[in-house]
Amino acid sequence: xxxxxxNHSLMKxxxxxxxxxxxxxxxxxSRAEMTEATGLDSKSLTNITxxxxxxxxxxxxxxxxxxxxxxxxxxxxRSDSESFIGAALNPGRVVAVRCGLDGAIQAxxxxxxxxxxxxxxxxxxxxxxxxxxxxxxxRSGAARQIGFAAPGVMMPEGSGFLLSVNIxxxxxxxxxDMLAERYGIPVSIEDSSRSMxxxxxxxxxARGVENFLLVDIDIGIGLGIYSEGRIYRGTSNxxxxxxxxxxxxDGPLCYCGNRGCLEALASGRALLEKISGIRQSGxxxxxxxxxxxxxxxxxxxxxxxxxxxxxKHIGMAVANAVNLFNPRMLIFAGPLAWEDSPLVxxxxxDLSAHALxxxxxQLTVQVSSLHGGAALGAAALALREVYExxxxxxx
Ligand SMILES: [Zn+2]
Numbered sequence: 001x002x003x004x005x006x007n008h009s010l011m012k013x014x015x016x017x018x019x020x021x022x023x024x025x026x027x028x029x030s031r032a033e034m035t036e037a038t039g040l041d042s043k044s045l046t047n048i049t050x051x052x053x054x055x056x057x058x059x060x061x062x063x064x065x066x067x068x069x070x071x072x073x074x075x076x077x078r079s080d081s082e083s084f085i086g087a088a089l090n091p092g093r094v095v096a097v098r099c100g101l102d103g104a105i106q107a108x109x110x111x112x113x114x115x116x117x118x119x120x121x122x123x124x125x126x127x128x129x130x131x132x133x134x135x136x137x138x139r140s141g142a143a144r145q146i147g148f149a150a151p152g153v154m155m156p157e158g159s160g161f162l163l164s165v166n167i168x169x170x171x172x173x174x175x176x177d178m179l180a181e182r183y184g185i186p187v188s189i190e191d192s193s194r195s196m197x198x199x200x201x202x203x204x205x206a207r208g209v210e211n212f213l214l215v216d217i218d219i220g221i222g223l224g225i226y227s228e229g230r231i232y233r234g235t236s237n238x239x240x241x242x243x244x245x246x247x248x249x250d251g252p253l254c255y256c257g258n259r260g261c262l263e264a265l266a267s268g269r270a271l272l273e274k275i276s277g278i279r280q281s282g283x284x285x286x287x288x289x290x291x292x293x294x295x296x297x298x299x300x301x302x303x304x305x306x307x308x309x310x311x312k313h314i315g316m317a318v319a320n321a322v323n324l325f326n327p328r329m330l331i332f333a334g335p336l337a338w339e340d341s342p343l344v345x346x347x348x349x350d351l352s353a354h355a356l357x358x359x360x361x362q363l364t365v366q367v368s369s370l371h372g373g374a375a376l377g378a379a380a381l382a383l384r385e386v387y388e389x390x391x392x393x394x395x
Pocket of ligand 1: 244256258261263
């Protein structure tokens with residue numbers, strides 16, 4: 001939990017965000033309950049809720065029915081008063097969601113694209129999907145903010161992406177500026193694995209967990225790091241490159257130039273290359289991984305064995321990460337990480353075998369239950385304007 005001490009307007013923003021968070025988490029509350037939960041005096045609390053009511057962000061929803069005392073007016077967030085868009089580019093697919101002010105998902109949409117699509121086609125698909133979600137928002141037809149996520153190397157200042165090995169056409173794209181210019185609203189950008197971790201914190205397994213890691217097993221492999229209640233981005237916005245940690249000296253050549261990277265041994269791309277016997281950049285989509293999953297579920301021995309092997313490598317890399325970060329929770333996510341996936345089962349075993357018992361003692365290992373996690377995380381990124389102040393989650 002973090003509190004800032006500052007001037008009056010900063011404190012007001014923090015208190016507004018605290019009230020909004022309380023209602024987001026609890027659904028409906030009376031002013032008396034909010035006064036107690038926030039520690040604010042009742043006059044300040046009434047001022048804040050009055051302001052939020054007049055802005056249309058809150059609405060009253062009947063009276064409480066207490067065992068003792070008089071009934072009190074209940075308040076809740078008016079979900080449809082604002083909309084926030086989250087869009088994510090994956091290899092072969094764009095996914096977008098529209099959330100209401102309380103984070104409730106109002107609409108979700110996706111469009112398949114060629115993994116070889118060029119820059120113009122990719123951006124056209126992103127625009128088209130966002131247009132369709134904004135256009136379907138009834139009253140004002142506009143969104144308040146957009147969040148966008150993609151796998152790749154972000155520009156150090158965070159306005160776009162320098163490259164994405166798994167989406168070759170997505171190169172040198174200041175996507176944040178392009179979206180802001182087209183829609184005229186603020187835009188936030190994030191790496192996919194980090195965005196998936198944000199989604200788990202808002203909508204998934206990691207609600208209320210301050211320290212956790214998310215392993216994103218897709219065409220590539222990434223790590224989302226949540227530390228002390230916030231995402232860790234690193235000095236130049238490139239944290240979480242677990243796919244390029246070396247786990248086998250003199251192992252297979254990785255496209256980053258190194259040998260023996262986790263990604264060259266255990267990523268979706270490495271598995272697809274092993275099966276097809278063809279080494280190529282791009283060209284693979286997350287849909288190819290869904291077919292691998294189907295084959296594994298149907299009992300294809302070759303695929304099951306490949307997934308087990310990959311799981312051993314991932315388990316070892318994850319054991320190192322768990323020793324380094326001592327998280328409360330570790331979440332496996334992505335198309336190859338379903339609940340009884342051979343990959344996850346063997347990764348769990350190798351994690352237990354290689355991590356320190358002190359790192360494992362309080363660790364819970366989970367498999368993500370979210371679909372389209374990166375797009376959900378991007379929507380949560382957009383919602384931060386309401387619920388966070390200067391990156392501080394005001395719960
Ligand atoms: Zn590498």
